[in-house]
Amino acid sequence: MRAATIASLLLSFGTVLAAPAATDVPSGFVTTDGTSFQLDGQPFAFLGTNAYWLPLLSNDDDVHATFESMAAAGVKVVRTWGFNAINETELPYAEQVELVPQYRWRLLTFPQIWNSSGWTLNEGPQGLQRLDYVVSAAAMHDIRLIITFTNNWVGYGGADLYVNWLAGAGATHDVFYTDSTVIASYQQYVQTIVNRYKESPTVFAWELMNEARCASDLLTASAACHPGSGTLGLWYQQQSDFVRSLDPYHMITTGGEGQFYWAQPDTYWYNNTLVTDFNFDGAAGEDFEWTLGLPNIDFGVYHMYVQTWYPELDYPGSNFSIEDWGLDWIEAHALTAQMVGKPIVIEEFGVTGLDNKTAIYPTWVQRTLDTDHAGIMYWQWGQLNLTEGGGNQPFKYTDALVNGASPNDGFAVYTNQSAVLDIFTQAAAIQAQRSA
Template identity: 60%
Template sequence: MWSLLAVLLCELLALAGASSVKPSSPKGFVTQKNGQFELDGKPFNFVGANSYWLPLLTTTADVDATFKEMQSAGIKVLRTWGFNAINGSEVADALQSGLTYYQVWNSSDWVLNDGPQGLQRLDYVVNTAGKYGIKLILAFTNNWVGYGGMELYINWIAGAGNTHDVFYTNPKIVQSYQRYVSTIVNRYKNSPNIFAWEMMNEARCLGDLPSGPACVPGTELLTKWYQQQSNFIRSLDPFHMITTGGEGHFYWKDKNIGFWFDGVFNSDYNFNGQAGEDFDTDLTLPNVDFGTYHLYPQTWYPELDTPGSNFSIKDWGSFWIQAHATAAKKANKPVLLEEFGVTGLQNKTEIYSVWVDLALKTKHAGIFPWQFGMLGLKEDGGNRLIKYADAIIDGASPNDGFAIYKNQTAVWNIFTNVAKVQASRSG
């Protein structure tokens, strides 16, 4: 009897031990280990592309042509939106314009559009990426109003008069967000073409709506949301990586970092925790596999970036890159320079080479300029208004001042050369 009990006890202990070990990822899935990405057991470093507009194209030929262009530039990972939501009142116009949309809001819940003008377009992007050796980061929603961000959830579920950060705490909103996350994850979780899931693009305490007192430095509201949602996503998908999609704001409590402007000292939003992020802490969450950050000093410091000022876009960006590399090394996790941009062709040519060189020196696994530009698109004769001011003009993909096209040879070559360096560092 005792021997039988001993055998049963050993079996139970073995089962308990086995359940605590994460299963091996399927072939073709990217993982992270000791601060770097691995693909099938070999290092994986890359130049990536941002193209929110790719699933918004109406013809498969233009999608294929864009992937082919990315492949020729050495791009290995594409970041795009896994969301586009509209109000029910917008459906008629969307059908007429050919706008891709996945969610329709008419009440306190949304209806999925998985038809040929909906998720079938995203299906094509996901399925086609692998043909060109490219993997995808899919973001689940947007901090901003563009293309149906999180404030649609707030407006329809919580109602008018609420602050932006109610999205992170309202149980009905969290449940609705998770229902959409489940839809996307379950649709693609078996695909090796997915690089990672991204909880939100640029989550902050505030958006187009103001923040409230529940989301101020020290409350850790956004960190708690990242933890909750990354745990939820992991429960759906044990294999694909998960990240925040954040801009990389710090909460350096013991450092009063700021700048003087017009005789007044201003505490710096990027470091004082006011945005809601705490990059150092967020990166330590067990189901956040790697860090992301963005870089737009012209936009963030317009009062300083003026003629005659001693403010340097280039130097500030270098400081920001080094700060995130240091935090990632401490956490022993990879980091992506996931979005960055300056306006002006000369600025791009002079500054990007410095930034990407520093990113390489500090062992960034991935470098993603904002944004990829494509020429020669054919749909609607090469001219089509997509939404807002986003348009295809003379065959060129949307340009917000940051787009990089192949005919901008000096800038384009910066990234094709970096892609070769990253490839040499990979298996």
């Protein structure tokens, strides 16, 4: 991917006028000012992180300890899940937690309980009250939250639960974006969350969905959700307009991975065949440039997992460079944001292996700083010395607290990994200077 090629494509894309920055937002609310964020009339650039598991913690001290560690590292924004759902058939296990301790995870946070007619809301101590506590604790530590409404993937009851319950057997994943009954159910939950916290300056932004794609890890896509179909983009437009109708002040973003739909997408050789790169040919369903121009999408976000995306290229002895590919990906999104005139945030990124992290993260972080990213958020925060369940606590799927450590998917950066954490604390200091 060449910078000149990117610039040429962006020029052909044309100029999209960004929505004007709000001038009447309440005190303490972050808003946009061109390609920057603004807080009470001052620039707001930040270093952030991800901790989807925070509302799953039932121990208040663990929540506070996590935010305290984050604040000490210069973290200003944290992204977390505003959802978690179970099927009604799982509910008895939650209610018998003391009798069946291996199901203790079910007692944590499940705001939605699904059955044959839809879902019911759980506002109790193991429901939305846990998210309430995360919001209040974040405020105590001067940290703001990006709250995500649902998930493209199976984890914690995402879009496929809506599809399975409301559209029925045989429905494809992309029905989530087009079926009126599914959309109404999603909007009902969104309205619940937005109305609950829309007065809070602790909310940095609302996020429509984590990593929307035409397909999920369980359900396939239909032929209707194809490159150029606009299925995801039109859904982003519809839902961002809906959220704006509920909340005129908080910012809204997509939660997407940032895939492009280019007329001349990047290509690479694989098994003696020239293939187009799914991150640039629209195969996943996104069109980052078009979506960023939507009037109620206030800033752009993108994700970056080069090892995961290109396992066929990343092997010992290959000429593929994880580091170089990432630098180009960062540059492409920065150029797009400049053309559209909105802030850009690298919202998730990671590599596995401690040596990879210490070698690659400095160059990636420096490139985001050099290209004036308004926010830098790595995946994910790793917290030690958690006490819940004696420091050993299963959640769901493969997620768990093990010996007091928060869930480890290979990307987590723990507080004792100073060589890696220092990369981010230094970036936090630079972002803080830019906010002065």
